[in-house]
Amino acid sequence: MSLPSATSAGELRNIAERIHGGDASAETELVHEFSHRIFVMAVVRTHDREGARELVQDVLMAVIGALRKGQLQDADKLAAFVHGTARNLINNQLRSQSQRPPLEPLPEDLAQSCSAERLEGAERMRLVHQALERLGLEDRKILWMTLVQGHKPGEIAAALGLTSEVVRTRKTRAVKKVADLIRKKMSRT
């Protein structure tokens, strides 16, 4: 699994124009660029990872279909277009769980780029697990209270007998340690 790319606006415009021109490789680039973003957005909005994986395919198929037909008027706004399409399809899904008409599936080669393993980021999860084990117990507690229990630094500070500032600093440092490990290991692959 690759790290998120930092594709420039120019490159995105180029992708949109190439898809309109019938370039299949541009479609693969689009999938690589946006599949993870759509997946994260769908997971956060629906709390359903399996449904989110299906939504990624639906959104990408809808976007590719529109781009092939030249329906994106301003190619500079590809990211906003993908986001808007994703939002609409996710909202439709939430409104009518069972009434969603089945969309045309993605071609097999593109669908492979949206596999569960790729979207879920199995390697990233393994590294996160490893990184968490290396953290101190209190740092893990701070992360747990923040990301699972949803407590604010002030609340965590009160519970652990620390100051908010300390909690905030330790949280930032812990996340950075995890991110550094992921970056280090994944940049080797």
Add this chain to the structure above:
Amino acid sequence: MNCKEVEERDILEEYLLDRLTEPEREEFEKHYFECGTCFSQLQTRLALQTELRRQPAMPARARGAGLLRTWIWARAFAAIVILFSAGIWWYSARNRQPSQQVAVPPVSPNVPVQVQSPSTAPSLEELARVEPPPYSGVVLRGAEDESHETFRKAMQFYAKGEYAKAIPGVRAAAKANPQSASFTFYLGACYLLTGQTDFAIVSFRKTVSLGDPAYSESAHFYLAKAYLRKKDAARAKDELQKTVQFHGSLESEATEILRQLGN
């Protein structure tokens, strides 16, 4: 929205915890659809959240691990004391007449061994045991505000004994309506029943500070239970004495615990 704002306002966490308004959420999504740095950070936090959710009892387990270590050390210490006492007894027995060897092994006066009678007083752990505070889902007539609706829904989990699942809703209600003693009280109860004693103490203290007569007695009582769980007998006694002063339904239970604590 820009990267600086994302960092300063903890947007990544607020987003993952579903706490942004719809316009904020949309603005942030538009941002990370274009920003590789923020999206990378978001992915890391989502992965962390997912992994941490697989360990739902982590803090409790951590606390349990601490207790386990304490227990192991206590047993090790007890074993040393017993061996030491046995050694002294054996040494002194060797120097005695045979007829004296049947005597009860003496214990060195310097060794703090206490022989407990079979009818020992209950331990702090036993005294700390709690029954869930009863909850009757009374719905008042008239329009409920959003926080009451959230609370009522969350308490459906509470009623089924699913205290951990009740926490997010009860906490959201308490946050939206911080002056409601019922919200803070049941939040404390949920925390206590899921082993999050420190948070329980914070919530029960808040309940006490609100001074709602319907919850004050109970808040003091369960605060005492929380302190017992933390083995802070002095504070527990203090809260139990306050409970007794209400002369309410918990008076006799509080009095009995005080007696067992050796008040």
